[in-house]
Amino acid sequence: MAKVLIKNIKGLFQAGNELPKYKKGSQMDDGDLIENAFLALEDDEIIAFGKMEDWGGITDWRDLEVIDAEGKYVLPTFCDSHTHAVFAATREEEFEDRIKGLSYEEIALKGGGILNSAGRLQEMDEDTLFEEALERIHGLAEYGTGAIEIKSGYGLSVEGELKMLRVIKRLKAASPMAIKATFLGAHAFPKEYKENHEGYMKLMIDEMLPKIAEEGLADYIDCFCERNYFTVAQMTRLLKEGAKYNLVPKVHVNQFSIMGGIQAAVEHGALSVDHLEELNEDDIKALKGSDTMPTFLPGCSFFLSIPYGKARQVICADLPLALASDFNPGSAPSGNMQLLTSVACAKMNMTPFETLNATTLNTAYAMGISDTHGSITVGKKANIMITKQISSLARIPYSFGENNIETVILNGEIFHSHLKN
Ligand SMILES: N=CN[C@@H](CCC(=O)O)C(=O)O
Numbered sequence: 001m002a003k004v005l006i007k008n009i010k011g012l013f014q015a016g017n018e019l020p021k022y023k024k025g026s027q028m029d030d031g032d033l034i035e036n037a038f039l040a041l042e043d044d045e046i047i048a049f050g051k052m053e054d055w056g057g058i059t060d061w062r063d064l065e066v067i068d069a070e071g072k073y074v075l076p077t078f079c080d081s082h083t084h085a086v087f088a089a090t091r092e093e094e095f096e097d098r099i100k101g102l103s104y105e106e107i108a109l110k111g112g113g114i115l116n117s118a119g120r121l122q123e124m125d126e127d128t129l130f131e132e133a134l135e136r137i138h139g140l141a142e143y144g145t146g147a148i149e150i151k152s153g154y155g156l157s158v159e160g161e162l163k164m165l166r167v168i169k170r171l172k173a174a175s176p177m178a179i180k181a182t183f184l185g186a187h188a189f190p191k192e193y194k195e196n197h198e199g200y201m202k203l204m205i206d207e208m209l210p211k212i213a214e215e216g217l218a219d220y221i222d223c224f225c226e227r228n229y230f231t232v233a234q235m236t237r238l239l240k241e242g243a244k245y246n247l248v249p250k251v252h253v254n255q256f257s258i259m260g261g262i263q264a265a266v267e268h269g270a271l272s273v274d275h276l277e278e279l280n281e282d283d284i285k286a287l288k289g290s291d292t293m294p295t296f297l298p299g300c301s302f303f304l305s306i307p308y309g310k311a312r313q314v315i316c317a318d319l320p321l322a323l324a325s326d327f328n329p330g331s332a333p334s335g336n337m338q339l340l341t342s343v344a345c346a347k348m349n350m351t352p353f354e355t356l357n358a359t360t361l362n363t364a365y366a367m368g369i370s371d372t373h374g375s376i377t378v379g380k381k382a383n384i385m386i387t388k389q390i391s392s393l394a395r396i397p398y399s400f401g402e403n404n405i406e407t408v409i410l411n412g413e414i415f416h417s418h419l420k421n
């Protein structure tokens, strides 16, 4: 598909050549929607868009492929800025334990949770891990995800972490999705280091980080800063070490408790702070004036029955906000971004436009790909999705669980379509 014209689009969402790098406060409810629009793609780029009546300007194309989008909306594909999509096994048994009354934290303290996944990952070879992860993320693309950040963190040993990050590197090469890799060795202390936290800190700093840098395996560095996991001091030390290798922080903070992790992450130039189920006024103050993207993970709140992030408080403070899936086998076993918008509307009182901004433009920022993804902008990647014929864009969050996306185009090529040719 060298040249494509999508015509008669009912509404083109997030379209503009002068959009802000992210939307915040009241801007979050602005869809930058062009009604009755066209969109032109050439090779893997967006080259023009506008009202249908202005289409006449581009008439010199030959061999033009035309897609008629009458009654349908076109959006940039979702960017999922926080996932753990490389894993060896699902964890239904922990799901059942939670139904019976155990909490996520109690299961983890018994050796389940992240350590359970780490044990399973050790047993799986790199090729199988890669093949299963590729199939998994391409399944998400059918629901509109065009870019995805993936963390390590189920390795928890030098070989295990390198294996995960090498798998992510192979995914980058094998998939048309935009992929970013984050080193999350500090996801949990492995069993062998239960009584020797300093030993594991040294292992990450002296052995993992240099090897990761040597092979160019990570774009970002993460740390699960939480009670029973890593302290603010340990996170700070790690972020400083990561900075020596130009690894920008994107961190897990404030999932169960408020420990000052947001302030420390902001001070160290974090691109995003993620989870934030717990959030207070000091945290909001720390985020104000920073360029750190607060990121909520409502799939985790839903699945673990923990509080939802206070989206209205963040938006009312004139801050931006991003929504990511947290796709992982323990706390959020779904990477369906459409479903995420439903949960955010129903449980966090976000408007449909707010959720769509929070899963496209703002997550593109939160994964460092704003220059190429997250909006319909001339020169950006031709990563777009076409909805089915729907009454309004609010239908995406409204009809929870349904796949409202009919066609997904990644880098100018149709990746998936429900249309029968
Ligand atoms: N909270 C830390 N890490 C993941 C869960 C990982 C797991 O349970 O396997 C999260 O973001 O929810």
Ligand SMILES: [Zn+2]
Residues within 6 Å of the ligand: 082, 083, 084, 252, 326, 328
């Ligand atoms: Zn996570």
